[in-house]
Amino acid sequence: MVRTHALSLLGEPALPPGFPHWPWVNPDAPKGGEIALTAIGSFDSFNPFVLRGTAAVGIGNLYDRLTRTSADEAATDYGHLAETIELSADRLTIAYELREGARWHDGRPITAEDVVWTFETLRQHGRPFYRAYWADVAEVKADGPRRVVYRLRTAQNRELPQIIGQMYVLPKHWWEGRDFARPSLDIPLGSGPYRIERFEPGRTIVYRRVEDYWARDLNTMRGTANWDRIRYEYFRDNTVALEAFKAGQIDFRTENVAKDWATAYDFPAARRGLVRLEEIRHEIPTGMQCFAVNLRRPLFRDARVRRALIEVFDFEWMNANLFYGAYTRTTSYFSNSELASSGLPEGREREILEGFRGRIPEEVFTEEYRLPVTDGSGSNRDALRRALRLLREAGWTVRDRRLVNAEGRPFEFEILLSSPSFERVALPYREWLERLGMSVQVRTVDPAQYQKRIESFDYDMTVEVIPQSLSPGNEQRDFFTCAKVEEPGSRNVAGICDPVIDELVELVIAAPDRAELVARTRALDRVLLWHNFVVPHWHIQSFRVAYWDKFGRPPRNPRYDLGLDSWWVERGREGAVEEGRRAAAEPQRR
Structure with missing residues (x-):
């Protein structure tokens, strides 16, 4: 040993x-x-x-x-x-x-x-x-x-x-004596740096630092867990949460909406320097954010149909008109890392893929996987023509401006969302899909209902984030394998089931060294891409953070995390910020 x-x-x-x-x-x-x-x-x-x-x-x-x-x-x-x-x-x-x-x-x-x-x-x-x-x-x-x-x-x-x-x-x-499988609001016993001090169900929870925490002086804890209290306030949606931040009810937020980052932070406290805006670079693999179709639905089982859904998604128009040019298109399940496939397979990666020849798309060996690129003008006719051709090959035709199959059944589905902020992405996409003759509904539900529907696979298409690390392994089973397709609550949201992918996942898990892990992961990535399971979105290589200027922070951030637990409250600044909050609220009271 x-x-x-x-x-x-x-x-x-x-x-x-x-x-x-x-x-x-x-x-x-x-x-x-x-x-x-x-x-x-x-x-x-x-x-x-x-x-x-x-x-x-x-x-x-x-x-x-x-x-x-x-x-x-x-x-x-x-x-x-x-x-x-x-x-x-x-x-x-x-x-x-x-x-x-x-x-x-x-x-x-x-x-x-x-x-x-x-x-x-x-x-x-x-x-x-x-x-x-x-x-x-x-x-x-x-x-x-x-x-x-x-x-x-x-x-x-x-x-x-x-x-x-x-x-x-x-x-x-x-x-002992409690039902572990049952949700409960009994305050649990822990051992960590915080305990629950108080809460209002569904609205507020406050964690209090444990003064005599057993590990407070360990090297793995020193300089972290610096707040006496961590308070979480719950809001209906991100728009309300942003207004609460601007009013001084919230101290810190990460901004995930490019439009808000570009336009929503011009308010009095920010102009006076009481609120700071920063983009903090990181080296975190950004994984795959996407529109994921539910392959459990017969509508999406033909790869040509799925590619048609990809063809009409105009990222360049969205990036210019919705995102202020902030994002990079995601072209890999392992984006922003050396694990991402690119070009044509070579060397060890090609050797791995040769073992599956005849069981994977032949294009894997002959073509670089590419997503469609437009000029961003919104005139996406070439993509529409490509999509219609694919749909015809899959047995769909346009009759009376409706896309129908041989039995006359219309191509219709629902995009399920958990946040209104994503409607501005889903609605243009719906418009492009309707140009093909599809009937598409966009439905936003509350987070609890969304979670229940996702866990029971009750959706046609939804927004999914498949996170990745620099060391992919066992979690890939939950994302991509046949065993998880019908298991409620699994993270195989797309319903992917392919024996080759199962085998590639096991190869990734069993990789004996770093070089082999990289080659096997790139092979897995390439096969996933060529099946067109998802409509890839975008990523960014920095944290966009906004915070009231009462915090101190270390001179640098860790490479793979924001490191917020190593920040602290600067007492001298805290008073000035509170005064600024009161001054900002004064005109509203008058």
């Missing part, structure tokens, strides 16, 4: 044993103050680990994990609850030794039994994601009060030891 303080998929961890703190934090950051943040929708549960209910945001603040992921390294986890990690030479056994002194908020020690109970409970009663993520774990047991041992089914799943360590650990004794 190799005994270590950290695990990395990219060689040796960058930080040595006993490192003092994360490189990007201020270890002497002052504690205190409050940060008020935004949440959209509502909540009726404090259990985010099950399908039922809508969990409050921020619940992760209550719990600790065996390890913490470095936001400055691509794939490295350092011991947190676990003081040491032991990995056997054959990579079939991993053991975590818990820190002496780790305890729950009620003072009871965190034990190996808690870890075992959490793992088994999440796998049995938790979201389907956990069963896919940990499918290669054969057994877990407590080998003493502070030692947990996992036995794995295969040594090929290289990331599994790390993702096991990323599990939130829950208190077995608190959950």
